[in-house]
Amino acid sequence: MILLRTVNLRKQFGETRACDGLDFVVNKGEFLSLVGSNGAGKTTLVNLISAHLQPDSGQILLEDRDITFSTVAQRIKAGIARSFQIVNLFDGLSVFDNVALSVFSREGKTVKMTRLADHDQDVRRETLELLDQFGLASKAAALAGGIAQGERKLLDVAVAYALRPRLLFLDEPTSGVSTHEKAQIMDTVSSVVRGGMVTAVVIEHDMDVVFRYSDRIVMMHEGSFLADGTPDEIRANKDVASILLGAPLTV
Amino acid sequence: MTTEGQLLPQRSLLNVVAAAVPVLLVLLLVPRFVETYQLQLVIYGLITAIAALGFNLLLGYTGLLSFGHSAYFGVGAYSVAFVVEHLGPHSMEFYLLVGIPIVAITSALFGYICVRHTRIFFGILTLAISQVIYSLVLKLYWVTGGSDGLRVPRPALLLGLFSFSGPQGFQLFVRSYYYYVLGIFVICVILMWMIVHSPFGKALQGIRDNEVRARFLGLRIRRFRWSSFLVSGTFTGVAGILWVPLNGLTTPDVLYWTFSGEIVFTALLGGFRNFTGPIVGGIVFTYLKTYAVASTEYWQLLLGVVLVTLVLVLPTGIVGAISRAGQRLREWSAAR
Numbered sequence: 396m397i398l399l400r401t402v403n404l405r406k407q408f409g410e411t412r413a414c415d416g417l418d419f420v421v422n423k424g425e426f427l428s429l430v431g432s433n434g435a436g437k438t439t440l441v442n443l444i445s446a447h448l449q450p451d452s453g454q455i456l457l458e459d460r461d462i463t464f465s466t467v468a469q470r471i472k473a474g475i476a477r478s479f480q481i482v483n484l485f486d487g488l489s490v491f492d493n494v495a496l497s498v499f500s501r502e503g504k505t506v507k508m509t510r511l512a513d514h515d516q517d518v519r520r521e522t523l524e525l526l527d528q529f530g531l532a533s534k535a536a537a538l539a540g541g542i543a544q545g546e547r548k549l550l551d552v553a554v555a556y557a558l559r560p561r562l563l564f565l566d567e568p569t570s571g572v573s574t575h576e577k578a579q580i581m582d583t584v585s586s587v588v589r590g591g592m593v594t595a596v597v598i599e600h601d602m603d604v605v606f607r608y609s610d611r612i613v614m615m616h617e618g619s620f621l622a623d624g625t626p627d628e629i630r631a632n633k634d635v636a637s638i639l640l641g642a643p644l645t646v
Numbered sequence: 647m648t649t650e651g652q653l654l655p656q657r658s659l660l661n662v663v664a665a666a667v668p669v670l671l672v673l674l675l676v677p678r679f680v681e682t683y684q685l686q687l688v689i690y691g692l693i694t695a696i697a698a699l700g701f702n703l704l705l706g707y708t709g710l711l712s713f714g715h716s717a718y719f720g721v722g723a724y725s726v727a728f729v730v731e732h733l734g735p736h737s738m739e740f741y742l743l744v745g746i747p748i749v750a751i752t753s754a755l756f757g758y759i760c761v762r763h764t765r766i767f768f769g770i771l772t773l774a775i776s777q778v779i780y781s782l783v784l785k786l787y788w789v790t791g792g793s794d795g796l797r798v799p800r801p802a803l804l805l806g807l808f809s810f811s812g813p814q815g816f817q818l819f820v821r822s823y824y825y826y827v828l829g830i831f832v833i834c835v836i837l838m839w840m841i842v843h844s845p846f847g848k849a850l851q852g853i854r855d856n857e858v859r860a861r862f863l864g865l866r867i868r869r870f871r872w873s874s875f876l877v878s879g880t881f882t883g884v885a886g887i888l889w890v891p892l893n894g895l896t897t898p899d900v901l902y903w904t905f906s907g908e909i910v911f912t913a914l915l916g917g918f919r920n921f922t923g924p925i926v927g928g929i930v931f932t933y934l935k936t937y938a939v940a941s942t943e944y945w946q947l948l949l950g951v952v953l954v955t956l957v958l959v960l961p962t963g964i965v966g967a968i969s970r971a972g973q974r975l976r977e978w979s980a981a982r
Contacts, residue, residue: 467861471862472864476862479859485855486856487854488852488855496849496863497863500864505845505846506845509837509841512848513843558864
C-alpha cells in the first residue's frame with residue numbers, strides 16, 4: 396500500500412540537478428533508508444516533500460491527494476513531519492516544553508493565552524510518556540540547550556514524533572555522535588517508530604546502521620535513484636558497492 | 647506517571663503567590679512611610695514597569711526588538727487627552743475604557759506592518775512608524791497642541807466616588823492614585839504572567855528560539871508575532887493612559903524615539919531574560935533618571951555610562967545578576 400509518491404519531481408540549484416525527475420515511493424508502515432554520498436540529493440528530496448523547498452516541476456501525492464503546493468502547516472496536518480540534520484531545537488525552553496509545544500501545536504491549543512501550559516494535564520501526561528519512550532524523562536526539566544549531543548538528537552526526533560505523523564522524515568538522526576551512541580539512538584528511534592506504526596524515511600550515512608534497521612534501502616546518486624531494494628538486495632548490488640567504495644569493484 | 651516525571655517541578659501557583667505576597671504587602675504599605683513627592687516617583691516607577699513589561703513580551707519572549715514603543719505609550723496618553731477635550735467626563739475608568747481600545751487598534755495596525763520583517767528591519771520599521779506619529783502630533787497643532795501638548799486635569803476615581811479638588815486636592819489625588827495604579831499594575835502583572843506561561847507564550851518562546859523549527863511544528867509564525875505585538879503595544883499603551891493624569895500634561899516628548907530608547911533601557915536594566923526584570927527595571931530606572939536629572943546637567947551622560955557598564959558587566963540585567971548570584975550561593979552551600 397503506497398503512502399506517498401512523487402511523480403517526476405525536479406529541483407535544480409544553478410547547474411546542479413539535486414532532484415532529477417524522481418519517482419519516489421514510500422509504502423505504508425516501512426522503515427526506509429535513503430542513502431548516498433554528500434550532494435546526492437537526499438536532503439533536497441526531503442525538503443521538497445516537507446515543503447521546506449518548492450519543486451521546479453513534478454508532483455507530490457500523499458495517498459493520491461496532491462500536496463505539491465500545500466504549505467508546511469497543511470502538510471503537517473496531513474501527517475508529514477520531519478527532524479533536521481543539524482539539531483533544530485528550542486534551546487531556551489526545557490526538554491519538556493520542547494515536546495509539549497509540539498503536542499500543543501498538534502492539538503491546536505497554542506492560541507490559548509489565559510490558561511497555564513503546565514496545568515493542561517492531558518498534554519502533560521502525553522509529553523511525559525513521549526519523553527519516557529525516548530529515554531529523556533530524566534532530563535525533562537533541563538534546558539534543551541544544555542543536554543548532551545546524543546540526547547539532543549533524540550529530542551529532535553521526539554519533537555517531530557510528538558506531532559503524531561503518519562510519515563516521519565529523519566534527516567541523519569545519528570550524525571555527530573559516537574558509534575556507540577549511534578546504536579542506542581537507532582534502537583530507541585526504531586522501536587518507538589515501529590511501535591507507533593509510523594512510516595519512517597531516514598537519511599543515513601552509516602551503512603552498518605542502514606543494513607541493520609531498514610526494511611528497504613533507496614540509494615541516490617547525483618539527483619537520481621541508483622538502487623532500491625531490501626538490505627540483502629542492496630548488499631548484493633555491485634553498483635552500490637562501487638559508489639560506496641568510490642571505485643569499480645572487480646571480483 | 648513515571649517517577650522521573652516527578653523531578654519536573656509543576657509550576658505551582660502557590661509558590662508564585664507566596665513570593666509575590668510579601669512584595670505586594672510592602673507596596674501597599676509604601677504610602678504610610680513616604681511623602682507625596684516620593685510616592686509620585688513610585689507611581690511613575692510602576693507605570694514604567696507596566697510599559698516595560700509590555701515591551702518585553704516582544705523582546706524577551708518573542709525575540710523582536712521594538713524601537714518604537716513610545717508610539718503606543720504616546721497614543722495612550724493622547725487618547726486620554728482627546729477624551730478630556732472632546733468627550734468630557736473626567737473619570738479615570740472612562741479614560742481606560744476609551745483609551746484601551748484605541749491603543750489596541752493602533753498596535754494591531756502598526757504591528758501588522760512591522761511583523762512582516764524581523765531583526766534590524768523590524769526595529770527600523772517600528773522606529774519609523776513611531777517617528778511618523780511624532781511628526782504628525784507635532785505638526786497638527788490645532789488638534790494636538792503641537793509642542794505645547796494637551797492638558798489633562800485630575801480625573802475622579804472609581805466612577806466618581808473619589809474626586810479631588812481644593813487646596814489638598816493634589817496630595818489626596820496622589821495618595822489615592824497610587825492604590826489605583828497599583829491595582830492595575832497587579833492586574834497587568836498577573837495577566838502577563840499568565841500569557842507567558844500559557845501555550846501561546848510557549849509558542850512565542852519557541853519562535854524566538856528557532857523560527858524554522860517552529861514552522862515545522864505547524865505554527866503560523868507571523869500570526870503569533872502579530873498577536874504578541876498587539877498585546878505588547880496595548881500594555882505599553884495602558885501605561886501611557888495611567889501616566890498622563892499624574893503628569894497633568896502630555897507633550898510630543900513621549901512619542902519621540904528617545905523615549906522608546908528609555909523603554910529599551912528599562913528592560914535591559916532589569917534584565918529582559920527574566921519575567922520580573924522589566925518590573926525591577928521600571929522602578930530603578932525611574933529613580934535613576936530622576937536623581938541623574940536633579941544632580942547633574944549632564945544626566946544623559948550619566949545614563950549612558952550606566953548603560954555601557956550594564957551591557958559589559960551585567961548583560962542579564964539586575965534580576966539576571968541577582969538570580970545568578972543566588973544560584974551560586976545555593977551551589978556553594980550545597981557543596982559545603
